[in-house]
Amino acid sequence: MLAGPADVAAGLAVHGADAVDRSAPASVRAALVARDVPARLAAKDPTIWGPGAEAEAKVRLGWVDTHHRSRELLPQLAELVEELADLDHVVLAGMGGSSLAPEVIARALGRPLTVLDTTDPGQVRAALADRLDRTVVVLSSKSGSTVETDSHRRAYWQAFLNAGMTEAEAARHFVVVTDPGSPLEATAAEMGVVTMVADPDMGGRYSALTAFGLVPSALAGVAVTDLLDDADALSGSLGRDRDNPGLALGVALGAAATTGRDVVALASDGTGVDGLGDWAEQLLAESTGKAGVGILPVVVESPDAPGATGPGVLTVSYGGALAPGAAPGAGTTDVAVNGPLGAHFLTWEYATAIAAAVLGVDPFDQPNVTESKENTARLLADGPLVETPSFTDGAVEVYAPAGAPGDLAGVLRRLLDGLGDDGYLAVTAYLDRRADAAVAELRPLLARAAGRPVTFGWGPRFLHSTGQYHKGGPQVGSYLQVTGAVTDDLQVPGRPYTFGELQAAQAAGDRQALAGRGRPVLRLHLTERATGVAQLLDAAGRTRT
Structure with a gap:
């Protein structure tokens, strides 16, 4: 897929975009160029995304320069x-x-x-x-x-x-x-x-x-x-029809999303800019996930990790500088983006705006983000939800729909079986990102077992990121929420609640927002965190068919 010309400017190159564009029934790049979109975006034209988005775009295009x-x-x-x-x-x-x-x-x-x-x-x-x-x-x-x-x-x-x-x-x-x-x-x-x-x-x-x-x-x-x-050097390319990395990446994202590949696996190629996927994840999910459509970004551990490839998946690797002639990405990569970090930021922002134009959505609003926040505020005012676990398995309390299996591996397997051919699973962990870091290993374990896209997000961090996609994007998601017991809480000074109570309210508020949309939500509460995480990983490993 990476064969053929790359779009290159200011040391940043996008490989593979033309091949993705050729896989569409009609060239997305040609359609955008015919509308003069590259030059209009470089000139901060707020009309690109239609009359409904124009007012917002007028005050949201400052990132271009x-x-x-x-x-x-x-x-x-x-x-x-x-x-x-x-x-x-x-x-x-x-x-x-x-x-x-x-x-x-x-x-x-x-x-x-x-x-x-x-x-x-x-x-x-x-x-x-x-x-x-x-x-x-x-x-x-x-x-x-x-x-x-x-x-x-x-x-x-x-x-x-x-x-x-x-x-x-x-x-x-x-x-x-x-x-x-x-x-x-x-x-x-x-x-x-x-x-x-x-x-x-x-x-x-x-x-x-x-x-x-x-x-x-x-x-x-x-x-x-x-x-x-880095960004300044790249900016001269933004109005061009060729050798415009932002346009090339946006074309690849948009062409893939409108032809059945609306999942983008983001993988570092190991040549620098590690962690860029977490930033790009928010940019793509929150900008495109609305009105029932969107691009689902999945940050994977490597280009060959479970879920990095598969039906409906566009695999995009990213990295820093490469030696002349070096092959970017891995053999399974569809698109490779390599270059300086400042140029990466501007390229991905421009590409996301382009992809949103292809999808027909406003890339600058986030209409569903406030719902979980409002639920959280209400729960803090009214008091916590009273919930009874379906069953307890060791250090894990399981809150599952009626009729669920009575063991941890079984209830996870049932959640995965419910994904079908077009669903995805979002694992959201309201835990300590440092002390409980091992819980992130659930993503590849469950992706291998599911054969469908599996994302992982730390709560409440993801509420400001993929949370918009969960509520506003295609309603095909299932959700595994992991919470944990608090043994040493901390008061929020000047507020009538603790950090633990705020965290619990945020988790419950998001569950309410998802359940209100009829989406499957399985909550696993760790009564002892380290033991519960180990137990969860063991159960996830046993769900593989």
């Missing part, structure tokens, strides 16, 4: 990095688009960054106990009202005061990144905290090259100018 405006931040960033040089433990408190890009940047470039995008009390406690006197907390929220980030702010503020700092001393340990005029900007002013106002003309998932991506990355020691240079 935000790398130019972001250069204005560089002197401030240099000054901030110097001023806070003694605070060498950088914690990023943010959700979704506010945290995924800097996490990728730091990971790909080998810089230390603690990302706090959880309400799990164990994970929050561990962060609070780690080098507190040397910690700078970057609070990132576009809306300025994100409940998780506000909870982290309250917890860290209290921890600094408990450590004997004055309010002025505590304020020095925070940096706020938000949109102008947000509630968080006002709160930061009250706290006396440094605020970096971000470019507001785009949604969070398109904000990688704004203050949201650059501030925490710079504090972590990344040379962020290089990211902007």
Whole structure:
């Protein structure tokens, strides 16, 4: 599939797109070029996605050239990095688009960054106990009202005061990144905290090259100018019909999705930019998963992992620089994307907007994201749901529909059997992403057993990402939710609930949103986490037919 010409610009190459386009009944690239879409998108034309999306697009296309405006931040960033040089433990408190890009940047470039995008009390406690006197907390929220980030702010503020700092001393340990005029900007002013106002003309998932991506990355020691240079070098290709990597990737995504391959397996090829799949997952799922259609991204462990290939799957590998003549990706890869990280960000954003135009959806709204949030708020106000397990198997309480088998492996097998020929399984784990990391091994185990796409997401992180696709995309998903007992809870200062109660309400709120759509939801609650995870993995391994 990778044979043939590649679209190349600024050191970034997309291989295999033409072959995908040729597999469609009619060329998607030719249709887009006939409408002058590449040049119109480069010029930020808000009419590309139809009259229903035009108003939103008018205020959401800033990502096309935000790398130019972001250069204005560089002197401030240099000054901030110097001023806070003694605070060498950088914690990023943010959700979704506010945290995924800097996490990728730091990971790909080998810089230390603690990302706090959880309400799990164990994970929050561990962060609070780690080098507190040397910690700078970057609070990132576009809306300025994100409940998780506000909870982290309250917890860290209290921890600094408990450590004997004055309010002025505590304020020095925070940096706020938000949109102008947000509630968080006002709160930061009250706290006396440094605020970096971000470019507001785009949604969070398109904000990688704004203050949201650059501030925490710079504090972590990344040379962020290089990211902007990479994007700037690529930007000249955006209006072209050929040698336009963003167009090529968008054509491949759109052509595949409209011809029966609406699942995109994202796999690192091992040549750098590891972790990019987690960022691209949100970008694709939240931008395209609505109105009953969408592209389902599946982040896989390697190009040959279970679920990386198969019926209905477009396999896309990604990586950094390759030696001249080196073959990108693996033998099973349909499309390979290789190049500098800053160019990757702009390429994938442009490609997602192109794919949305092919699908006929608005890439800039997220109409179903608030539903689980509203359910969470109601549950926090009214109290937790009273639920009785169907049965208990060792350290796992099973909450299953009536008539389910009475053993863990059996109930998992029944869930997989219900996927049919067009379904997918989403595993969502409301656990500690560090201490309970092994639970992520469920994805390949269940994918091998199911023969259908299986995704994995950490809660509540995924609610700001694939959660939109789950509710707004094709209603063919089944859901395995894993929750865990909290043995050492943590109060959210100034709120009438704990982190554990917030986490439980978020899990229950999402279950309600999915069940309200008639989707199958199986909840497994670990009464002892380490034992329960081991038991789950063993049961998943025994579901293979």
